[in-house]
Amino acid sequence: xxxxxxxxxxxxxxxxxxxxxxxxxxxxxxxxxxxxxxxxxxxxxxxxxxxxxxxxxxxxxxxxxxxxxxxxxxxxxxxxxxxxxxxxxxxxxxxxxxxxxxxxxxxxxxxxxxxxxxxxxxxxxxxxxxxxxxxxxxxxxxxxxxxxxxxxxxxxxxxxxxxxxxxxxxxxxxxxxxxxxxxxxxxxxxxxxxxxxxxxxxxxxxxxxxxxxxxxxxxxxxxxxxxxxxxxxxxxxxxxxxxxxxxxxxxxx
Numbered sequence: 001x002x003x004x005x006x007x008x009x010x011x012x013x014x015x016x017x018x019x020x021x022x023x024x025x026x027x028x029x030x031x032x033x034x035x036x037x038x039x040x041x042x043x044x045x046x047x048x049x050x051x052x053x054x055x056x057x058x059x060x061x062x063x064x065x066x067x068x069x070x071x072x073x074x075x076x077x078x079x080x081x082x083x084x085x086x087x088x089x090x091x092x093x094x095x096x097x098x099x100x101x102x103x104x105x106x107x108x109x110x111x112x113x114x115x116x117x118x119x120x121x122x123x124x125x126x127x128x129x130x131x132x133x134x135x136x137x138x139x140x141x142x143x144x145x146x147x148x149x150x151x152x153x154x155x156x157x158x159x160x161x162x163x164x165x166x167x168x169x170x171x172x173x174x175x176x177x178x179x180x181x182x183x184x185x186x187x188x189x190x191x192x193x194x195x196x197x198x199x200x201x202x203x204x205x206x207x208x209x210x211x212x213x214x215x216x217x218x219x220x221x222x223x224x225x226x227x228x229x230x231x232x233x234x235x236x237x238x239x240x241x242x243x244x245x246x247x248x249x250x251x252x253x
Contacts, residue, residue: 021064024165028063029056032157036150043149048142054080054124055150061120062158067171069207070119073159077151079119083108084147087129088140101130171210188215 033056041050058080061071069075087104094100108126112118125147136142162169193212206214 025060025064028158028161028165029059031161032059032063032154035157036153039153040146040149044146047139049146052125052128052143052146052150054121054128055154057121057124058119058151058154062154062169063161066158066162066165066167066169067206067210072170073155075117075119076121076155077148078115078117079112079122080125080151081144081148082111082115082117083119083122083126084129084144086111087126088133088144090126091130091133091137097130100133101127104130171207188212188219 033051036055037051044050058071058076061068062076065071086107090100090104090107094103104126105123108122109118112122129143132143158169190208190212193208193215
């Protein structure tokens with residue numbers, strides 16, 4: 001097995017990413033954060049924060065990787081709000097800040113997973129609840145309301161924005177226009193994909209449906225490549241036979 005190129009360890013690449021997608025993501029984040037901030041600043045009293053820091057991380061997922069299961073509407077809204085609630089609960093119950101911070105994040109991961117809304121920025125929301133507890137301990141709504149409204153506005157902007165970005169959001173696995181593929185990859189079943197995922201024992205940032213669609217497209221390209229190679233080989237053999245036939249005709253004459 002070939003050894004991985006150590007020089008690429010610090011050069012992470014997103015499969016399928018392009019410069020256009022990165023520019024679109026930047027524009028989306030600019031629009032999403034701006035609108036969330038402006039709307040909340042107009043709605044909230046001056047005592048309430050108009051935006052929470054973890055919403056920036058939510059924007060990265062929403063606009064840069066909108067196909068990710070971690071970036072879907074329920075993941076963003078549910079993950080942030082649930083994490084905020086449990087962060088508040090832990091901050092109220094645990095007096096030691098370091099332990100409270102650790103427990104809040106770990107609890108957020110567990111609860112988000114059980115609620116099927118795992119969202120990495122949710123860990124930062126839970127942590128923010130503990131770190132900022134002294135400033136809003138008497139007014140929990142001053143923290144939870146911005147978490148909820150920021151998340152809802154960001155998701156709403158994302159749903160509208162991605163109607164023009166070329167990406168589906170909320171994401172649904174869909175075949176490429178004009179290039180139909182079978183319901184399941186040729187030679188592969190969803191059970192095979194589940195078995196392979198179980199063998200690897202890793203969690204990948206892609207849904208089973210997207211993975212099946214990706215494999216189906218890869219198999220279609222592979223079949224097309226093999227067919228072209230076989231056609232080229234047949235052509236070469238035919239040309240060689242013609243050359244041999246001409247030589248025999250010349251010898252016979």
